[in-house]
Amino acid sequence: MNSAPAAGTLVLAATPIGDPRDAAPRLAHELATADVIAAEDTRRLKRLLADLAVTPTGQVLSYHDHNEAARTPELVERLLAGDRVLVVTDAGMPSVSDPGYRLVAAAVERDVPVTAVPGPSAVLMALAVSGLPVDRFCFEGFLPRKGGERARVLADLAEERRTMVFFEAPHRLADTLAAMAEAFGPSRRAAVCRELTKTYEEVRRDTLDDLAAWAEAGVKGEITVVVNGAERKVSSVESELSGIRDRVERGERLKDVCADVSARTGLSKKALYDAAVMAG
DSSP states (O other), X not given: OOOOOOOOEEEEEOBOSSOGGGSOHXXXXXXXXXXXXXXXXXXXXXXXXXXXXXXXXXXXXXXXXXXXHHHHHHHHHHHHTTOEEEEEOSSBOTTSSSTTHHHHHHHHHTTOOEEEEOOOOHHHHHXXXXXXXXXXXXXXXXXXXXXXHHHHHHHHHTTOOSEEEEEEOGGGHHHHHHHHHHHHOTTOEEEEEESTTSTTOEEEEEEHHHHHHHHTTOOOSOEEEEEOOOOOOOOOHHHHHHHHHHHHHTTOOHHHHHHHHHHHHOOOHXXXXXXXXXXX
């Protein structure tokens, strides 16, 4: 009785975000030995192979936003047949704002081993050089292209206290920075990181308002934007009374509202309750 072949391995490989010398030594080995290389752009892959002096022995397939859904089942079948499938994108780690997540999810669902070749990251490099706090951060990827949708997303992030990292296309940068200045306040500190690791690498640190004015003249290259998180708001009993009153008028019990506000702000529940009763 023939048994099914052991599943292969899905390998997500980080590629240089600019300088090919940043490639991990293991990347060259994986490119040379993989049974299948699924590449976001096969032309860029050829340049990378030339830079690393690598000749692949496996099949090279395109795997990008427009064929990801159709090609994923094919790659899963190759994995189930025992192949080692290597996924590479134009720059950075696959599945992070790039093709790959759909295949990872499908492979995990079929119990196929998934691993990664670590390497360059525009997110982490931009954070490191931004001069902004890096102890806590969140990655927001690309914002919506339409102004209304973008404004709604930014409004939801206005009180985010972690440092935020965004990707943006150069032709939309000025509009995005202006929208950020409106949502977060013009004096919020930020850094625009351009062409990281490349010849014309530039990091511009300023307020959102000034960065938006600078970007109006036009900016080229790969862009990562790092924005300082919101400052912690210092609450007082007096500043919370209006909100407490509004909630009580909408039908909530005063005792419950004061308990909720106390848990959120650290203010005394009794002090909030007494002040609300005194204020009528």
